[in-house]
Amino acid sequence: MSDTIISLRSISKRYGAVLALDDVSAEIVRGEFFSLLGPSGCGKTTLLRAIAGFEEPDAGVLQIDGQNMAEVPANRRPTNMVFQSYAIFPHLSVGENVAFGLRRRGLSRAETARKVGAALEMVGLAGLEARASHALSGGQRQRGALARALILEPKVLLLDEPLSALDKKMRNQMQEELRRLQRHGGITFILRTHDQEEALIMSDRIAVMFDGRIAQIATPQTLYRRPSTRRVADFIGSMNFVPARVVSEQGAAYELEVTGFGRAPISHEQAPEGVSGRNGVVGIRPETLTILFGAEAAGPHVVTGVVDDLVYYGDMTYYDVRLPGHEEALRISMRNTAGRRVLERGAEARVAWSPETFVYFP
């Protein structure tokens, strides 16, 4: 058993008719970067705020570092939050903002100043102590809010959509920086985000939430390759869904009849929801399909279709290829490496596929 910092057991929270959290259980490991991912209204906000102590669950047990948090208000929890709006106090300077949480620590003035200086340096705002907080840019506010929370050395840092207000370039930079701070400090980070790419890039583990429930908790790779439900598969990245039928079960494997592709052997773990009936769908990631050009060696699994449409991105080309018997075109992404042409609309495309990347949902 790994070292658990936060343990959630059957947490529920209701707002009137809406069940914001429905029997949520999870264990968050000390020092990991954990993300709560889901569409808006999925309950991730409520869960983050419940961990912070701003919302009281109606039922369930929330433990932080082995302690039950039921009677512990937010100001006495070993957690600190970076708010979506950053919540930089407008009437205080940058230094006063960062030092705010130290007020109750009884430190000497010199010690406080040293800590504030170190915290600002850590987030790249060195020397800005005296700056008025409303004179900061969006990215600087974000860093200020981070410094203000990290200076208290919380056991858990809660990040509430911290990057959503930043432009793309600044966001990428902050993503890297957050990763660095997290690895460097060994603090557990919990990130709320609706951006699946952000979650994949930054997290050690991700909890995908729908309708107040956790649908899957997994590492980014597992989540991407083996989504546990069709809904998760649809939410993370893009995925083609093709009708399929279970033909036979042989020991540790199934054999599927996939429309347009033919017979495909898959292992049990490629059917995470099991096989409840004969008919289902197969999920296929666009990059696991390959369009063959000219003399490229063909494996055992090749089908031929027609290019319906394509989008050219420079480094990538996204094709919509229709296979015989398919109502919807397959999305296929191809990297434009040396020697690869870009096919035209209406051209014939030979598509190589690999059944070991398929995921079956009943």
Add this chain to the structure above:
Amino acid sequence: MSGARIPWLYAFVLGYLIFLYAPIVLLPLFAFNNSTTIAFPLQGFTFRWFTELTRVPALHEAVKNSLFVAVVTAISATILGICAARASTRYRFPVQGGIMGLIMLPLVLPEIIVAMSLLVVLLRLGINLGLWTVILGHVLICTPFCVAILSSAFRNLDRSLEEAAFDLGESRWSTFRLITLPLVLPGVISSLLISFTISLDEFIIAFFLSGAETTLPVYIFSQFRFPARLPVVMALGTILLVLSLLLLSVAEYFRRRGLRQTGAGDSGGFL
């Protein structure tokens, strides 16, 4: 602006402004006029009426009473306003709309109705009329203004600022003291000044509920019986006019400063 090209609109606006402000301009005009009758042509410049003001003990008593009533009213109404505004902007509670509606009702209720009904109830309860009963009435009519001003201040305050302070280890009370209050302070000052001004020149309630005591507006009204004293009243009115404008300007200055500080957009106001 196409509307600006219609000539009769200009005339309307001009007429409106004259109708509204001419009497107020006449006030200082006759306050400095060297004649006991309020009539044109003007007779010459004098400070006589102002110096005469300093020699009326009844007036001094009235000013003292009015200041006392206005200060107590401003503080009480603002404290009540803070509570109501914070509750209505931060929490959801049963019959909230009804409760807030009742608090705001005196804003549209005719003052004479408020004054009469208060008088009847107070007499029935056997409470002696005096400055405190005036204060009671003034708090009733000033609180809606305070709630309106302070609600806007609290609404403009980002809720996560309070949560952040609490999250950083402060108690509910110290969060209010360190974060909430400084950020709504401009609204609080503005509320104090406006309720002070309203109370200072309020007549009807003061007239009904002051009993043997006299507030400034009641005193002024009583002086109208003596035509010879009119210029003195004019002088007094001039002083009050200048003071009121000054106070309202200060109130508006603080309200705008508050908006700048919280970075919120301007949503109405009194000036």
